[in-house]
Structures are given as C-alpha cells and as structure tokens.
Amino acid sequence: MRIIPGLKDGASIEEAVRLVAQMFKLAGIDEALVDARALIGYALKLSRAQLLSHADRILEAREINAISALAARRLKHEPVSRILGHREFWDLEIYVSPDVLVPRPETETVVEAALDIVLRSGMRLEKLRILDIGTGSGALLLALLQELPNAVGIGSDVSEAAIAVARGNAERNDLARRVHFVVCNIADGLAGPFELVVSNPPYIPHGEIATLMPEVRDYDPNLALDGGTDGLDAYRAIARDAPRILAPRSHLIVELGMGQESAVAALFQQSGLTVSPARADLAGIPRALVGQKTIP
Known part of the structure; x- marks a missing residue:
C-alpha cells in the first residue's frame, strides 16, 4: 500500500x-x-x-x-481518536466506539462549571448523587466522579451499545464501584432526587447535520447529534423532567450548541429553574448553562 x-x-x-x-x-x-x-x-x-x-x-x-x-x-477524514480508539478527557483515558461521540475539549466546560458550583458550596466531600443524561462514553460523569471522591453517579442513555462503552470506561478508570448505567430515555424510571444533573445532549438541528465537518457528519452517531428540527428536542425533555429529578437547591448543567443559550434558558425558566449566564469555553462560546432548583 x-x-x-x-x-x-x-x-x-x-x-x-x-x-x-x-x-x-x-x-x-x-x-x-x-x-x-x-x-x-x-x-x-x-x-x-x-x-x-x-x-x-x-x-x-x-x-x-x-x-x-x-x-x-x-x-x-476519520478522526484520529476513532482510529486510535481512545481519547484523553479530563486526565482520563476514554475509549470510544462508533456508538458514542468522541469526547471533545469544549465538554470539559461542563465539568468546570459543575466543580465550581460544588467547590464554592463546600460540598466536594459530600455523598452527592449525580445523573448524567445521555452519557455516551461516560466521559462527563466519570470526570466528575474522579474529582468528587464520595459522589456516586448514574448514567442514562437510550443506546445499549453506548452504555456498554461507558461501563468499560468506568472499569478501566477504576470508577465502576461508584457508578451505575441505565438504558432509558432522558430520566424515565429514575426516581432521584439528584444533587447534580449534567448532560451533553444532541443539539444539532436536523437540517444542519449534512453541513457538518466530515469528521463529525460521517463518523459520530446520528443519535448523539440530531436535536430535532430546531436542535432543542432533548432540552425540552430534560426541562420537563428537571423539577422531578432535582433535589431542592440542586443544579442542572447542560452543554449548549452555538447560539442556543437564550432558547434553552427560556425552557429551563419555564420549568421553574433559576438560570445563570452560560460559562464560555476556550473559544469564548457560551457552552455550559446552569439552572438551579430553588423552590422545594
């Protein structure tokens, strides 16, 4: 050759x-x-x-x-991380398959926002319950569990294949004893309450998927990209479940696509959450939106 x-x-x-x-x-x-x-x-x-x-x-x-x-x-245009089969995320070695997104640097903004809240509240050593909606490879949840030694977590995903990848990553990073993965849509069947809920949901408008870079369009699973007609379907579902799954004074943090801050903030406010300005990623793009349940 x-x-x-x-x-x-x-x-x-x-x-x-x-x-x-x-x-x-x-x-x-x-x-x-x-x-x-x-x-x-x-x-x-x-x-x-x-x-x-x-x-x-x-x-x-x-x-x-x-x-x-x-x-x-x-x-x-197959991404290097897919060729190698793994990528570093928050000092963790995360293995990937065609069934999950390759974890990206901008998603670390969600981890930063979550840890900032926990540390400012003096809760780093508390027995927090964390839910990661649409966990994929498990990268987001596992990064938080690595930093919060007494926390436990649940990762949900509609894809059984993705859940299998996440379980493998938990085992490789010695975090399996503190995490449980569930095949479900959003938080269906999960009772809660959780002190921290995070998510990197599908947020690409359906009509824009064909215009994405080939590294994304041709190799990332469509299930993890397609956010419906306006890109907001998953956010609507998360907002509907938020009052039920969040503990009082707990936080929901989601990754945003470019230009989605005001629309997602409105959805969260309609669900009774108090919303803070989104945390920007290294490119200056509003990336991690925080909503808090302030009413019991």
Missing part, C-alpha cells in the same frame, strides 16, 4: 512524518503534523519523545504499510 507519495522502502521516521503531514495538509486536514505524529507513533508503538529521538531510524516495509493504512483512514 503506497498512498503517500515518496513514502517507500528506506524512508526514515523523520521522512515519514514529513511526508504524511504534507499529504494531510494538502487534503485540508487541520493539525496535519500533530495527526501525522500521532498515527505514526501508534503504528510504531512509539511515544512522541521516542519518535524524535529515533527520527533517523529506517523503517521496515511492514511499518511503512502500517503507516500507510492508518494515513488512508485519516485522509477519509
């Missing part, structure tokens, strides 16, 4: 990195060099430091074939 021009027998690791990165750049792939290093390191079972220290090592034919196979997948 020779899909990278110039990558042939006798090439060094340094040459392979340069040629693959060049091909990625020509294909319009962002962070071409970062991706090239990640995939070549994976193919050769070398860390980034080892890639640099062994830069002049000559590659064997089988190694070139392995690198070419991985590069071919990336050139089809």
Whole structure:
C-alpha cells in the first residue's frame, strides 16, 4: 500500500512524518503534523519523545504499510481518536466506539462549571448523587466522579451499545464501584432526587447535520447529534423532567450548541429553574448553562 507519495522502502521516521503531514495538509486536514505524529507513533508503538529521538531510524516495509493504512483512514477524514480508539478527557483515558461521540475539549466546560458550583458550596466531600443524561462514553460523569471522591453517579442513555462503552470506561478508570448505567430515555424510571444533573445532549438541528465537518457528519452517531428540527428536542425533555429529578437547591448543567443559550434558558425558566449566564469555553462560546432548583 503506497498512498503517500515518496513514502517507500528506506524512508526514515523523520521522512515519514514529513511526508504524511504534507499529504494531510494538502487534503485540508487541520493539525496535519500533530495527526501525522500521532498515527505514526501508534503504528510504531512509539511515544512522541521516542519518535524524535529515533527520527533517523529506517523503517521496515511492514511499518511503512502500517503507516500507510492508518494515513488512508485519516485522509477519509476519520478522526484520529476513532482510529486510535481512545481519547484523553479530563486526565482520563476514554475509549470510544462508533456508538458514542468522541469526547471533545469544549465538554470539559461542563465539568468546570459543575466543580465550581460544588467547590464554592463546600460540598466536594459530600455523598452527592449525580445523573448524567445521555452519557455516551461516560466521559462527563466519570470526570466528575474522579474529582468528587464520595459522589456516586448514574448514567442514562437510550443506546445499549453506548452504555456498554461507558461501563468499560468506568472499569478501566477504576470508577465502576461508584457508578451505575441505565438504558432509558432522558430520566424515565429514575426516581432521584439528584444533587447534580449534567448532560451533553444532541443539539444539532436536523437540517444542519449534512453541513457538518466530515469528521463529525460521517463518523459520530446520528443519535448523539440530531436535536430535532430546531436542535432543542432533548432540552425540552430534560426541562420537563428537571423539577422531578432535582433535589431542592440542586443544579442542572447542560452543554449548549452555538447560539442556543437564550432558547434553552427560556425552557429551563419555564420549568421553574433559576438560570445563570452560560460559562464560555476556550473559544469564548457560551457552552455550559446552569439552572438551579430553588423552590422545594
């Protein structure tokens, strides 16, 4: 397999990195060099430091074939995290499958907002009950459990396959004893109350899915993307359940899509929640909306 021009027998690791990165750049792939290093390191079972220290090592034919196979997948815009099968999220190693979203950096904004509330309330060591609606890979819930040593959590999802991935991630990160995963829609059948509810729900308007980057459109599960005609279907369902599942003075924190803050805030206010301005992500986009149940 020779899909990278110039990558042939006798090439060094340094040459392979340069040629693959060049091909990625020509294909319009962002962070071409970062991706090239990640995939070549994976193919050769070398860390980034080892890639640099062994830069002049000559590659064997089988190694070139392995690198070419991985590069071919990336050139089809398959995300690196899906090729590798895992991604780091909040210092956790989160494994993914085609049935779940790859956890993204902006979702860490929800973790930050939740921890800020808990820490300001002096409740870090309390036995909090946390619910993660639409848990997917479990990344959001597991990050919170890692930071809150006495908390316990429930993750809900309509997808049995996603729940299986989440359970596996809980076990790998030694958090399985404090978490339970349930196949259900939103919070159906869950009694509560919970002191903290979080969610990264589907929020892409149905008609916009076809316009998404191929890394998202072609590889993320549609079930985790499609938020209905206006992108707000999941938020409406969460808002309906919020008064029932939230404990008094507890908080609901959801990830937002771009431009959705006012619409979601209105839904939460209609359900009796007090809403605070959304916390922005690193790009300055309002990303984590907080609602509090202030009336018993």
